[in-house]
Amino acid sequence: MTVIITDDMVDAYQRDGVVLVRGLWADWVEPLRAGVARNMANPTSQMPTLKAGEVGGFFDDYCNWSRVPEFEEAIFRSGVAEAAARLMQSGQVQLFHDHVLVKEPGTAKPTPWHTDGPYYFVEGRQTVSFWSPLDPVREASLRCVAGSHLWEKDVLPTRWMAETDFYPGAHDYMPVPDPEAEGMRILEWEMQPGDAVAFNFRTLHGARGNLAASRRRAFSLRLVGDDARYVERPGPTSPPFPGHGMTAGQRLREDWFPVLPRRPMAA
Ligand SMILES: O=C(O)CCC(=O)C(=O)O
Structure with missing residues (x-):
């Protein structure tokens, strides 16, 4: 399948900080599902994501x-x-990093x-995450607030489980809004496996729980562009990348964060 990023999509992405890209991974759904299965069978992190008594699995x-x-x-x-690159x-x-988020059927917990x-140690105007469901999704789709990437202040980062501030100095941030x-203006779409929501690192987003009868597997890929630079944060970031050795103002080191080849948007 050939995917075209039109000028209208680029304009929408620049204006809203979010746009839907139908079929971005359409030819890669099976490999990505296999990758998710491999990742789930051998995870790097065993941190609990649900509190005692919360139903389902995340x-x-x-x-x-x-x-x-x-x-x-x-x-x-x-x-x-x-x-x-287009968006x-x-x-x-x-490449900044990949991220897998799977909500089992009956998981009430929203993201x-x-x-x-x-949460990241990188800043720039040119950033994008592609969030892709690997199962059909409606209620448990990603939800993004249009234009939030242009807000002056960053939104307060918190620890999802403990519901505490992620860094000291909450006054440097705006409180988490209730959109x-x-x-x-909340943008969300019914999506098929391999579709992707492209959103800026500064775009406010979340997701409902998964009350459907089937799993909701999602693959998120975080990428940065020319103007992205390493920044110091008031504490350990997420992901932390221990031992990275970068200092403020540097580009991300290419041996850890490779430059990706720009291949045509087809299989
Ligand atoms: O999949 C979800 O529930 C949330 C995804 C998300 O927050 C992200 O990809 O940044």
């Missing part, structure tokens, strides 16, 4: 592309970098509203 793991060959192949051999309006596309940027109560 699997969450990241930074596995170099040990999950299906992820590596999809990332390096698909047209995802070309799509990212970010960037010459170069660097709380948050922006990813403040529904505050009448914000």
Whole structure:
């Protein structure tokens, strides 16, 4: 399948900080499902994601592309970098990390509203995450607040389980809004496996629980463009990448965060 990123999609992405890309991974759904199965059978992180008494199951793991060959192949051999370059309006596309989020049937727990940027040690205008369901999804789809990537202040990062502040210095951030109560424009779509929501690292997003009768597997890929630079945060970031050795203002080191080949957006 050939995926075209139109000028209208680029404009929408720049304006809203989010756009739907139908069929981005359409030719890679089976390999990505196999990768998720491999990742779930051998996770790097065993951190609990649900509190005692919360029903269902929420699997969450990241930074596995170099040990999950299906992820590596999809990332390096698909047209995802070309799509990212178009949307970010960037010459170069660097891999930041992959992320798997699986909600078992009957998981009531929502993914709380948050922006990813403040958890990361990288900042720039040119960033994109592609969130892709590997199962048909409606209620448990990703939900993004249009235009939130342009807000002046970062949204307060919190620990999802403990519900505590992620860093000291909460006054440096805006409180986490309640987009529904505050009448914000929330964009969400019914999606098929391999479709992707592209969203900026600063875009406020979240997801409902999965009350459907089937699993909701999702693969999220985080990429950065030309203007992305390493920044110091007030504490350990997520992901932490221990021993990275970078200092403020540097580009992300390419031996850890490779530049992706820009292949045509077809299988
Ligand atoms: O899959 C979810 O529930 C949330 C995904 C998310 O927050 C992300 O990909 O950044």
